[in-house]
Amino acid sequence: MATKGIEESRRNFIRKAAAAGGLLATGLLNPFNAILYAVEKPTDPTKHWWGFGIDIEKCIGCGRCANACKEENNVPREPFYFRNWVEQYTIKNDGSVKVESPNGGIDGFVQTVPKEDIFKAFFVPKMCNHCYKSPCVQACPVGATYETPDGVVLVDETYCIGCRYCVQACPYGCRYIHPEKNTVDKCTLCYHRISKGKTTACVEVCPTQARIFGDLNDKNGELVKFLKEHTCLVLKPHLNTGSKLYYNGLNGEVR
Template identity: 70%
Template sequence: MKVAKENQSRRSFLKNAGMSVGALLVTSALPPFNAILFAANKPKGKGIWYGIAIDIEKCIGCGNCAKTCKTENDVPPEPFFFRSWVEQYTIKNDGTIKVESPNGGIDGFTQSVPDGEIEKSFFVPKMCNHCAKSPCVQVCPVGATFESPEGVVLVDDTYCIGCRYCVQACPYGCRYIHPTKNVVDKCTLCYHRLKKGLNPACMENCPTKARISGDLNDPESEVSKFIKTKNVYVLKPHLNTGSKLYYNALNQEVR
């Protein structure tokens, strides 16, 4: 008799537990709670959905992108505020890696390692990855940073409270606090230019056309063709940020 009672309570426990887990799984697929589906899927957006492609083989490290970005967007001139910058990677024969970015590359690069010691060397232009699942957007406590319907990550500088949480959250180091406005500032993919039908300033003034942007949903766009025809890679794919900045010929040493 006692044994049967225990069995019954175990059965009802399992039944209740099963129902709770089932209900939890079903709710987790519904819109405001669908964190699991959000993490597993790649958002595609409706209509135009901007992506960026950078060809490292074509980049000559002139620093024009960093320079024109500062001019176009009134980025403070100090050598530690950048929306777009270039890094020079040098891998030495002994395996050590040297990364340099004097003034973001604006004044040009010189090779500080003697040629005989270099295994290989290349430039990596960096900017906001305009992630589809941006960690920076997810942490904003007030809704001042957001992904636009076109997939561009923007900042509402009249609404930002300058809490710096997003600066910490961005795994690519693409945000800074504006020294006079005291709100966060970042690459807008020159949203003001895109809306007027112009290219972003860094891409307009790249002398080798090493960087392009365009609609990822359009299979005929320059970016889509770039991704289709080259071996592209994004930075830090394990973080599942949904980065939309695709690099051609990205070395594994790049962080």
């Protein structure tokens, strides 16, 4: 009888300890659960939830978007600092893929592969995907990069310590360290323009309307119309980043 009593009390003790431990663990770990604390699409239809669309079938590879971005946001002119850029994809008949982006496409593209060897060739403009479960935001150790309530990933220049964690965390390669400020810099979706009712600089200059900026929360908006009319995909969907940059005509070879 005595042993049974001890067994029962031990069982009870383990039960209680496990419950208390579980509660403590969830309580302590919750603040680190970035998915739980990621911003969500506002349910109020009057609130903005900015997104972006790119129509690869319309892109002519003129590189004006990459140039305009540098002019608008004072991005250094050196050919390795970009907030947005254009890549030329050439799929050859033998199945190999050639990707080029000389100076981000600002000086124009030249097709170096002979025409008879080309199976398919197209341009892919790249920029920040403004993910709502951003790997870069989760990586920042000081809270210098964040998602605004309207779904734009921004950088707090005065608070960034330039540790480069976010540069590594971004699966799309959309961040760089500004050589003068020594802080990270990235596409802000022209936040200073869109909050004044203007469109972004890259959309403003695109000659073929291959770039669509809009509000995903606006059911009658231009971007929602674009998504309804086309079969759109995001880059690297398996990473579950919550990308809000939608491509029409995205080939499987695009990384």
